[in-house]
Amino acid sequence: MATTSGNKTLTITKPACLIDGSDRAFRHLVNGLLPFAARLLSVRDGFGSLIGLTGVQYSLLRSISHLSQAGEVTVNQLGDHLHLSGPFVTIETNKLKELGLIEKKAHPEDKRKMRLTMTGPGSKLLGELLPVQQQINDVLFDGITRSEFKVLCSVVDRLVENGDRAALDLEHLKARRQKS
Template sequence: MAATVTRPALMPDGTDREFRVFVHELLAFADRLTSVRAGFAARIGLPGAAYTLLIALARLEAEAPGIAALAAHLHVSTAFVTTEMARLQRLGFVQKRPHPSDGRRVVLSVTPAGRAALARLAPVQAPVNDALFAALDADDFRRLATLLPRMVADGDAALALIEREDAA
């Protein structure tokens, strides 16, 4: 079988075997991470994506983020954020108001109901997250936290390559 990578850094033994194992382990972890997110979300009656937006907004709220800022933070489209925010608004978890100095923008905030829902999760989140990332010590965590944004950007570049191939 042809190698699935060509970069020597990804082929320490001259083959793509370790790389393939790495990708499969990464996919397995991603599945578990998605399942944990779904578990948290279900506890407050949300789909996983809406939960991600709600918790991200709660963490960024002091910065008065709008749709574009939240989309950039989560590496998703503004259309996706708009759709999910409408859902969260209907559920009473999020409030939208006009930006005080730019009428084209909105400022998003978590409502008291949204805060209460997230507070109900706190006793579950800490032990679950501790277990999910138990393999990481402080140095591992910092290194991974530094690498992941670069890997997301690399993922965007890889998707662009696939899209170019599909268009050809």
């Protein structure tokens, strides 16, 4: 049975997401996050197109560059970082390798793992994109204070994890309905 507040049906029952017994702010948040997510994907795709890649390939290349600053990068690490499956990352990084933007080599201690490294041309391509990326990201986050940014960073990982769980729960509910 749906939970209601007064005459209104609530779309969420978590007290932290209800203000004065209403889910209005929650719905406002979701209705704002959806177009923001779409715009983020559009920006990512635009960055990719500027350097002749898909948006996903751009994200993989940028993430390999970023993660390699802290040590070696494997296909599984990259998949975990971007919340993508290992097989998908393998397919897309093979394309980046064919383009000469990364190198893939078997890990010396565990031949099942593939180590990913940037090549000179890959680093050069990202370097050429950097001024445009900075300009667009500055516009994207214009007006956000440092404290707001810190809060956003602290919450986003939990939201992604919760989103994964919610999507799985929804799939189970859909499967149960189809069996009925």
